[in-house]
Amino acid sequence: MSLRHFLTLADITAEELETLLRRAAELRALHRAGELHEPLRGRVLGMIFEKSSTRTRVSFEAGMAQLGGSAIFLSPRDTQLGRGEPIEDTARVLSGMVDAVMIRTFDHDNVERFAGASSVPVINGLTDDHHPCQLLADLQTWQAHRGEIRGRKVAWMGDGNNMCRSWMQAADMLDFQLTIGCPADYVPEDLADHANSRHETSPMAAVEGADLVVTDVWASMGMEDEEQGRLVAFRPYQVNEALMEAAAGEALFMHCLPAHRGEEVSAGVLDGPRSVVWEEAENRLHAQKALLEWLVTENRQ
Template identity: 45%
Template sequence: MDRKRFRGRDFLDLVDYSREEIHYLLDTACELKRLDMMGIRDEKPLKGKIVALLFEKPSLRTRVSFEVAVRHLGGESFYLGSQEVGLGQREAVKDVAQVLDRMVDGLVIRTFAHENLLEIARFASIPVINGLSDLYHPCQVLGDLLTIQEKKGKLRGLKICFLGDGNNVCHSWINAASILGLELVVSTPERYRISSQIWEEAQERGKKNGARIIYEVDPQKAIEGAEVVYTDVWASMGKEAEKEERKVFLQPYQVNSHLLSKASPDFIVMHCMPAKRGEEITDEVMDGPHSVVVDEAENRLHAQKALLTLILS
């Protein structure tokens, strides 16, 4: 594949990329990880490049993985928190976009409203990367795909089960499945189902790509024979006021040893973290032999190195 097709592009969600392009990103990530494990970081594709990290939400994995990725690749990065910018409050989103466009080579945004992300991408000519919005979390899912590929040797032909809240990670997972032709079962309470628009668009896309995307309200049925079991916090950032109410509806979706007894014998458990241990996942499972959550967190670094290499070098 011609790497030039990636250059200068935004990464707002996986739907902006083809199946072939996503696989090329994953292949590039695998190669960069292999070299990194050998201690080889000779190529500096981001030498002379500066990447700004504009974060309205706190972060561990997203911030650290992007800052380390940029440095590994020979570039420089700096962090802008919500207090420095006041996106849409202290300054208009459009103004922030146009100023940063003149000063940096790339921009990673972690924000609440997806509309802010779209507006920045509209007014900035530099590549804009979605580090998380209320609608999507594509960088997380890119790292997840890399992890499954490593652990299972493939992506297609596996039953992947997402349990819990129909949140931004779930949205990006549905889009990924629809593009790559995966089997994905989403199991949430009716109260917390995903966006109907995203679901319908993914179903149409999935038909063309051989995907099988199913909604099953009963977690006991959803997890039957699953080779990949995925969960996330029940109250994402911005939903903290609903925490106690959500616990009532989501308790049956807790990933514990009883529920996992219905999964495939060789299942892996994934969680994008941070985890609320004892809520959506138990300590026994989180720290157990089937858990790949730490490998999954590490792969954020390698997946994002591939992304930065291809769109900024």
Template identity: 40%
Template structure:
């Protein structure tokens, strides 16, 4: 059976720790401009039904710097699940390439892609989860506070795909995760229950934003209306306004906390400028680490 990366908990705890160590090793190599080309002669197909500058730049740059070639396939190149069935796309594209990364809307599509592909598939994001982001996030936490478990993170905002991937992480490494959200915007509660049943991490759903961030090592937020939800943006702004990460909310942690955001940020909406640019904001290191963490994932799947 092929190794794919579709959910954070596809990895065991030991595999994830190995990938974090590899991320650091690759990052050091890149900073030294070392000649490191384990992917020479290899190609990666990047299927984008849902556009993203950071996902494309980080995957394409990383794969190229390791000696390979990454091919961008946008919505007009492949109408996945529309112009052609997901299964047929998988069967064809995997005959030309060594690995596939797909950033899609429908989570069922990435599962079907992996089922029918003859090469490893990486989930670059779906409406359900965003596993590569959370591996990069965890690497950033590790760089910042010196540990990859036993910390408290409060995610403030919509119970979205980022939240789901943090919940997946909570099933393989012990953390305290507070999901701080309005009552009607909770994450998938069946996933929350599954994680709670594992008994490894403490997971709390909290509706009071200031109570929710208390004693947090990390305060994390994301946009309130993702791609495909922009028609709801005005209504969401009214509902989520108390959840804006501003000085009052950030100081409510009661400790020297760090701020994270998966970007792009709508400054002045879910987070204020002064928090984005705060001395304890690690959002740009977090963005850079997408490339290093994804490189480590690619090498793991290709057994390099």
């Protein structure tokens, strides 16, 4: 069995994505029913964090515990990808001691280099280019409320960032339409490579008839110097009550969190009846358990 990694959604097929989403729903039900399911007993996940995160750390660490395994947290003080020793050397050493590695870092190239030298599955917990684990949780949440996403319209509002790129990949894989509402200067460079995604500068036009509206912070970690300029550029794209009125009548709202109420989203939308952000956050746990179960057990066959 060939070694599998999960660095972007493109590392799996559409059929595998659907299978993971179904399994995530099953694992959520098992967890809610209080049933033990420990296929990874004795297995260890190494977690490398160069970017901090509440949801990513807790969901992976709790997920491994619930699957019967354990997780080792490595902070920026414990390992420095490519600075203390070559990335490839770190990968060879760690993959001889653990059963999978999750990396949350800045440069996507670092994750690819690590995976290229690793002998165990590598998971992208977030890079500046992609956030595929969040998309698993988002799609699981959508399916729980609305079922099939094929043929639907999703509106992405704000920066053409890592989340936006992962949504573009998902749109191609699952055949739904993605409209990216943002200023022209912030459109993802590879937009033309994704047939099911398009750009719209008008915020209202972007969300018109959308079944799902998604946003993220306007200035991610590492963009502090751009924050004030971004606040001005993205202000018209705030997801507020008026913008949601232009979406479909039963449109849902998602945000990967943490959220800045009064900036990219109004408090009324984030905490309102159309918002599924808290369930979305919880589903990081279940979606990643499905991913870990699949990657680690497949690698051991």
